[in-house]
Structures are given as C-alpha cells and as structure tokens.
Amino acid sequence: MRTIAWASVDWIDWGDAPTWGGAVFAAAAAAAAMWTLRSQQEQIAEQRVFIEQQSENLQLERQALLVAAQERRESQARDVFLSSEPSYVYASNNSREPLTSVECSDGGRPAVRAMAVSDRQNLAAQLMAQLLRHGESTVVEDLGAQHIAVFQRPQGAAGPVTVTFTDAAGVRWTRDELGGLEEVQVATS
Incomplete structure (x- = not known):
C-alpha cells in the first residue's frame, strides 16, 4: 500500500x-x-x-x-385698458410703446369717431381740435405711449365693447371691457 x-x-x-x-x-x-x-x-x-x-x-x-x-x-x-361711458369708449395705452390701427366696436358695430388724446383733462377741447385737424376717422392709426384713444359710441349701441389694436411687435390683439385679451389670428395668403 x-x-x-x-x-x-x-x-x-x-x-x-x-x-x-x-x-x-x-x-x-x-x-x-x-x-x-x-x-x-x-x-x-x-x-x-x-x-x-x-x-x-x-x-x-x-x-x-x-x-x-x-x-x-x-x-x-x-397695458391697454378700456373704460366706457354712455357716449364714449376710452382705450388707455399705459405701455411704453405706441400702438397702431386701434379700432373699437360696440356690440359688433364700429365706433362713429376715433381720436387720440394725451389725457382726459379738457377732453372736449382736445376732441374738437383733433376733429378740426384730422377730420373724422373711425381708426386711431398711431396711439402713442401713455395716450388715450377716444371712440364715440354708435347711437343706441349697448353690446360688449372691444378694442382691436396692433402692438409694437406687430401682433394684433383684441381687448374687452372685462379685461379679456385675445390674440387675433391674421390670415396669411
């Protein structure tokens, strides 16, 4: 072993x-x-x-x-605010840039007259001066910063008031009395 x-x-x-x-x-x-x-x-x-x-x-x-x-x-x-009274609608441009093509409609009807003023003091005199200088228009073509667009309401209009305008960037907007803001889609061809 x-x-x-x-x-x-x-x-x-x-x-x-x-x-x-x-x-x-x-x-x-x-x-x-x-x-x-x-x-x-x-x-x-x-x-x-x-x-x-x-x-x-x-x-x-x-x-x-x-x-x-x-x-x-x-x-x-x-920064655009609306206010109205029985005869007029006011669109205040409280921004630092101008607005263009400012229009107002009251119940779907366009304003009778539109004018730009610097403030609400002596409003009647400013309206008369604008009317004499520029004639009647229903659109404020150029609304400077800190200025007010004044629109004469159509007779008997009592519908919702809206203001449509173009901002400095070229965007078209609609603003209503209640503060609603909506971008307007511009049709392109």
Whole structure:
C-alpha cells in the first residue's frame, strides 16, 4: 500500500494540472465578466433614470420658458385698458410703446369717431381740435405711449365693447371691457 505524503506533490497528475488551471482561470474570467456585465446593467439603469429625470426637468423648463415668452409677448397688450361711458369708449395705452390701427366696436358695430388724446383733462377741447385737424376717422392709426384713444359710441349701441389694436411687435390683439385679451389670428395668403 502506498502512502501519500501531503507535503509531496506526487499524487497530482501533472498532465491534467494545466487543464485544471485553465478551467479555474476561465471560471474566474467568466465570474469577472458576469460581475462587469451586472455592473454595466446597473449603470445603464441608473443612467436611464437620470435621463428620465433630466427629460422631465427639461420639459418643465421648456414650459416655464414658453409661459415667460407668452407673458413677454402679451405684456404691452396687457397695458391697454378700456373704460366706457354712455357716449364714449376710452382705450388707455399705459405701455411704453405706441400702438397702431386701434379700432373699437360696440356690440359688433364700429365706433362713429376715433381720436387720440394725451389725457382726459379738457377732453372736449382736445376732441374738437383733433376733429378740426384730422377730420373724422373711425381708426386711431398711431396711439402713442401713455395716450388715450377716444371712440364715440354708435347711437343706441349697448353690446360688449372691444378694442382691436396692433402692438409694437406687430401682433394684433383684441381687448374687452372685462379685461379679456385675445390674440387675433391674421390670415396669411
């Protein structure tokens, strides 16, 4: 009977040792590859979550920018205010820029006369001076900043009053007595 000394390496079949070593190395390499693959999958998953969050943030920023752009676009038009009395409608341009092609309708009927004045003091005198200088018109072609367009209401009109005008950026707007503001879509050919 043969005794095996544990300190001796005679019991190993050295012909199979390189095969076993290769197998161990291949197993280690496969384990490392699996670990690397799993790590990369986790990184990809984290990147997807990050990209999704960034997309949501970008969408919110885009919406905020669109709202800000619309507010800037509407800012001059929001500085136009209407008031009326039985005979006249007043459109006050409280903005820093002039308005053009200012028109008024009362119940769908156009104003009888339109004039631009600097303030409401001595209104009758300003209206008469405008009428004598420029004749009758139903449109205020140029309404300066901090000026008032005065429109004579049609006889018997009692409908909703609206003023339509073009701002300094060339956008056409309609403003009503209640403060409603709407962009007028201009037909292009």
